[in-house]
Amino acid sequence: MSDKYNEWENGGLVTLDEHSRAKYDVLGTYVERYLEILCRRYGMTSFKITLVDGFAGGGLYQAGEPGSPLILLQAVESAEAKINHFREKKMTVDAHYYFIEKRIKTFAILNSVLQQSRYKDEIGKTIFLKNGLFEDYVDTIVEDVKKRNPRGGGRVIFFLDQTGHSQVYPQTVRDIVKKIPKAEFIITISIDWLVDFISDKRPLFEKNVQKLGLVQYLNIEEIIRIKTEKQADWRYIIEAKLSVAWQKATGAHYFRPFFIEPEYSRRGYWLLHLSPHPTAHDAMTDIHWEKGNYFRHYGGGRGVDIFGYKPQPNNELNGISFSEAFQQSNMERLMEELPRLIWKHPDGVIFDKLLDMIRNVKAVNNSTVEKTLLKIREEKGIEISGEKGGKKRSKKLSGKDFLIIPRQKTLI
Structure with a gap:
């Protein structure tokens, strides 16, 4: 300079x-x-x-x-x-x-x-x-x-x-x-x-x-x-x-x-x-x-x-x-870590709050977090419900969506 x-x-x-x-x-x-x-x-x-x-x-x-x-x-x-x-x-x-x-x-x-x-x-x-x-x-x-x-x-x-x-x-x-x-x-x-x-x-x-x-x-x-x-x-x-x-x-x-x-x-x-x-x-x-x-x-x-x-x-x-390999390795780690974070909230947590909890300590963007959560849902690791209640099955999350560990997972 x-x-x-x-x-x-x-x-x-x-x-x-x-x-x-x-x-x-x-x-x-x-x-x-x-x-x-x-x-x-x-x-x-x-x-x-x-x-x-x-x-x-x-x-x-x-x-x-x-x-x-x-x-x-x-x-x-x-x-x-x-x-x-x-x-x-x-x-x-x-x-x-x-x-x-x-x-x-x-x-x-x-x-x-x-x-x-x-x-x-x-x-x-x-x-x-x-x-x-x-x-x-x-x-x-x-x-x-x-x-x-x-x-x-x-x-x-x-x-x-x-x-x-x-x-x-x-x-x-x-x-x-x-x-x-x-x-x-x-x-x-x-x-x-x-x-x-x-x-x-x-x-x-x-x-x-x-x-x-x-x-x-x-x-x-x-x-x-x-x-x-x-x-x-x-x-x-x-x-x-x-x-x-x-x-x-x-x-x-x-x-x-x-x-x-x-x-x-x-x-x-x-x-x-x-x-x-x-x-x-x-x-x-x-x-x-x-x-x-x-x-x-x-x-x-x-x-x-x-x-x-x-x-x-x-x-x-x-x-x-910032490569595809780095993104993939982050998703693999998030597959393990996100359920643990949600588990700390027995009554569940909204998507916006989860993002705010990890905003300063994640390298990936929000879309990668969203993709990971949807994949975890597919594997029955979490349940997602909309703001007005009821399970959400769409492939797009909104900030007010509710994330919770299924009851049987919590008991295990």
């Missing part, structure tokens, strides 16, 4: 690498889907949203590929067109954009790119360009969102594509969520930079953990021991330990960490999604499976224990790709 900024700072455009392309692909797809989901109510005529790019860069790449500011603008346009395609009464996505860039020359390129784009007339009206640090503008943005939504409920997506691992603080996220409860975040974290300090530069590792406000959520001695004794691949340590610490430190209800690994290097980064709503979380999980070639999950767990770890013969984890 530093080379990228060096080129922009020298007045040139940057070559878009594959892992940045993957990140932007996910960002654009997610924003489109987010809007399509939230704007699907037919009678809706307007929907307010604020999109914040805290590390906006120069806005354009060498071959003409759009940077994140243009990705966000185009995603909203595309979503609005799809939403209105079959509508007689059109609706408007009332979007405000904040593009923040701290480097003066890079900011000048961003400003020039937008001034020459079809969005130029919106600069200063719905597009707000800020030269400075993300942290310096957070309070202003929060207040603007609250003014636009005086009754509360402001929808905001923060895209925080930081360089390194320490420019976005979990406490900042927590503070924003307290003021804007529906805010969500897509954050990149160069985890390799932090992990490099674990064993050979322990004081720096502890200093960085302290700075990020993660120290109370981590057993530093355990992490250092696992790394130095080579008990597991370091990627397991990062995802299994630090991601949970990040979630606790931010207070985010739903979180989804995935690892983007560059094609020619094992030095990659997290794409971390933090959300207050299960629908948003589920949409991002679906996108991870659709874009499976980009991502890997580190950790040995399947089923409802994706951060679990069982040592391999060489004591290392090579990562799990």
